[in-house]
Amino acid sequence: MFRNSKSMRFATSGLLVTGLVALSISFQAGGVASAASKSNFVIGVPLPMTGAEASAGTEIFNAMKLAASKINSQGGVAGHKIVLNEQDSACDATTAVNAANLLVSAHVNAIAGEYCSSAALPEQPIFSRAGIPVVFAAANSPALLTGHFKNTFLTLASGSGDAAEAAAFFKQDLKETKIAIIDDQSAYGTAIADAMSADLRSNGLTLAGGAIQAVPATQTDFSSVIAAVKSSGATGIFWTGYYAQAALLVKQLAAAGVKATFVGSEAAIDATFITGAGSAGIGTYATEFVSPSGKAINLFNAHYRKAFKSAPGPYSSYGYDAIQILARAGNAAKSIQPSKIIAALRKTNFVGVTGRIKFSPVGARLGMPEEVLVVKNGQYVKNSVQPKL
Amino acid sequence: MRAIELVNLSVYYGPVRGVEDVSLYVDDGEIVALLGANGAGKSTLLKAISGIVGTKRGSIKYFGENFAKTSAHQRVIRGLVHVPEGRRIFTALTVRENLELGIYSAKLKHGQRTERFDEVLEMFPILKEHATRLAGMLSGGEQQVLAIARGMMSKPRVLMIDEPSLGLDPQKVDIVYDLLEAVAATGTTVLLVEQNVNLALEIATRAYVLQQGSVALSGDSSTLASDPRLSAAYLGAESD
């Protein structure tokens, strides 16, 4: 008869709510307390750890842990130990806002992270109001730089470089003139697709089919898009999306007998692409930022493999550099005060695992030349011919 | 031999009383009628015996075996078949499929199933011409016959049947009751719930009269038929 008793119901519900609130307060308060101890250089890390992009988040965070432990073993930042405070942003605006507010409330000294631009955008004003330096590790929507936030820096140059490189490559080296653009409808992919569409025009190339082909990011079957590409007579295909779908697309293109040359953007580069696409992936191209110190990146990859028993993801190295950037800024400023770090970040100039790192006045990554890679013998190698930009 | 024996059986729907302290028995081979006004608890009693409602107190014995822990479908497998009120045939299945489900639990070979199917059709010739029709297309009387035929498929030891005359015109009622007598003639014990007292007492050997969930009267059909308390039980309940 408990079921019908009103008092029981209130009692249980009341208990539940009290319990929840107590739980939440104790958990978060614990986080606040540990972070607030001022002797550490606390870096807040908002990244997707759940949801569709969880794997990217984990791969970036792993690299950050590597960087932090290496820097700590060398004496830390201006005498302070780096502590990472990771918060799940799930690539979702609401969750990201909570993560950002939580990090601000925990008085972190700086932010490094964020993978999805859609999560980074609502986080930005929160960090800006709090005056915390932000180094976005992989989110690179141009929109992040238009808000005139003085505290934002992007480790990854915006993707338009990929498009310019790919367009030049199609024209000069492949001599293909009819190019299909396939876009994965992610914030990243759409931006590059639009840039590519403009670059095709300026290079005098034709957009096959007259429009960008878009596929939802959850799609696994591309047969109808492939049919459209086939009937458009495209001789080249530029894919702006990520590696997982790229592998499926390349396989299905091969199966459908499409002979057009496949060039992927930087997001298409991943070990999973090579294994996933199998024989269909051999001889496909992708554009990527040049990493001048091939040695540094190889060393990083080896470290990562050793520590986590898996290959690093496409953005792991940027996460690694994001921590390095903040550490160097702190060392240069001889302080872990947010305002001083922001000032020091502007003067950043060093060679990280992703190449030389310098920022424009608005915080964009400068001077990242592109190169074309080709899949050969189960790995990416620099293509023998490179376009001149 | 007692086919069914209830001792002090009580059934409750939550706080609402269904039947209270009912004790009765049905001997092997008998036709026993359960009489009573609407809401007296007759159907509830059948449902308790077939196991589709739980009991609160008391015991149900079936050929001496305690049925308290036996699940409803197991009781059917033991030969206790309940043809529920409102027929509840499967309207989306054909007549033949309905009948086949009547021997669902019997471990029969295909040939034996067909044989039994033909036997029952012999017994219920009305169904013969409709075997491949959807049961939902049959008339009310035909559906009632189908419900009984479906119950007889498994050659039950005890057939409980709830309000077979409900909603049928007198002619159809006669057909149904003739069938019931034929069923009883095969040696099947019948426990019949019926509102129509005269009809029921005509074929039953004994009867129990339920009033507000308890047994008010019982006895041989012939003595009960002339008992003035019988109509009082009805009128009393109805005037409530």
Added chain:
Amino acid sequence: MAAKLPKGGVILAFIAVAALVPQFTNNQYYLSVGYQTEMLICLALGLNIVVGYAGLLDLGFAAFFAIGAYTTAVLSVNHHWSIIATIVPGVLIAVVCAVIIGLPTLRLRSDYLAVVTLGFGEIIQTIANNMSMTGGPTGIYGIPTLTISHIVIQTPVAFYYVLLVLLLLFVLISLRVRHSRIGRAWLCIREDEDAAQAMGIKIHRYKLYAYMGGAVMGSLTGSLYAPALSAISPPSFGFSESLLILMALAIGGMGSVSGAILGGMIVVILPEAFRQFAQTRLLVFGLVLIIVMMTRPRGLLPENAFRGFRWPFRRRVAPLDGAVIPMVATASSPSASSEEDDR
């Protein structure tokens, strides 16, 4: 009315405590979780009109939330309207959409209606994702702050109070409408559509009213939530958001205002409380959901104003006696007694 007093008390107590929260903490995180909770409660109250009162299963309620948020964002960012001014067009568009989608489909039975509303949610999200006006997958950012006459609402505390006022408004509307003529018509439709029609209630019209009412509330919440978030993008308005709102209602108790409040708190606060466990928190959330539904299938604070309350979307049951359904499993034969519930 006396029977409802304790519930009124619960709601009042909640409002009072909620109003005082910012006095005890100015922690930005708690406040932002606070206003997100209020937002979700507002949406749950809107959905409550549709599902709880009128008994129409809606799996795409986030669409109306999206309509409000996107209308506000587009008009304020691209056309420099003030936030307050964008509320009206948002509501109008939502109502028009509610009518367009409602007219042909509200005569469908609940399962089919569920899939149509689900589709509507997907369509709205896809439109937001594909149109350049709505910023495509990037969404719209830099949504200006909310200004009411000369007061600038910018801090989490301010948004907390703005959404609390909206919540209060929705609570009052929900309670009032519940006992109005239209509310009684909805309940009749929910309890037994055929009987309601027989009684002369124009069921399609009243269903449409419920759908429109929910749309207005969803859109209003969206319009006020967009400036709080400052940037919106399509993933926030998908099927999972619709489900979250429905979950809040189901956990709290369908048709019950206090239930919507409690459910909203649980679905927002619980995953946040388990933040420390990043990858396992949704696992825990799923388990909690199952356990709550198994132990309290009508929600934690079910509607109890009616005796003999019939739950929407219950299996269409015709008990043998047409009588009472057993509530308490009795002594013997557990497997047997349970069968009674089904036809």
Added chain:
Amino acid sequence: MTLLMSEILNGLFLGAFFGLVAVGYSLVYGILRLINFAHGDFFMVAAFVAYTILGSSIVGHGHMVWFTVAWVGLLVMVATGLLAVLANRLVYHPMRRAALLSLMIAALGLSQVLENGVLNIPGWGSAYLTFPVTSPPNGFTVLQTNFSWFQLIIVLIAGFLSLGVYLLVGRTLIGKAMRAVSEDRIAAVLMGINVDLVIAVVFFIGGALAGAAAVMTGVYYGQINYLMGWTVGLEAFTAAVLGGIGNIGGAVLGGVVLGIAQSVGTGWFGAEWAIVVTFVALVLLLWLRPTGILGERVARRM
């Protein structure tokens, strides 16, 4: 014209997958009136199980590999069937007296548990995993559209399994029992039908079909991820409704119609609008025929 034809052919292929998962959806719905949102996740779990078993048991090359795939496929079908039965026993069975909405929410909870359970299992996790075996690309050309032999095999297997279930439900005694339980559970009990067993069988069949679809998806597309079940589940559910939910033939037909609608719609409007095309088609169809293409049986009952 050939483009349209090839889109229709592609749609048929897609529809085979949708239909296979939709049959499971439809069966469970038919008997419990439950929209089992966890059904797509049975599919996902099956893909991961197949991934692990195949990864550790692939030996040799050529025909031996396909022999392994076949027995792993059967094993995974059984395993997924048992998973579905277990889910029913632990979650849905104890709730059989609860309102449908509560059941539906519990199904959503179960879906969360399965997805995030896989996310937390070492070796599975959130990454896109490459399936150990992938289908060879060689095949044949119809109307200028290339199909691989494996695609043909998939369509045949899907058709064969659907037909099997159709015959099982239509012709066998247990199938008749399923229909009986679906129409009137009490009357079914009174026939001596063990309703719990019948429901378990239904979950088993639904799970097994999802398992078969998962293995074929893994081998054909070559890639799996812990969120793959959600989209498939949604599409299968739509297909089931489209065909008239609760109806086996309808589920298969609905899958094929949905596949073709998506494929052709994509051709006309672009893939980004595929889902809009799908749902607009669904609304139109339900408007004209509120019970789905083959949904009469259910309609009368409701």
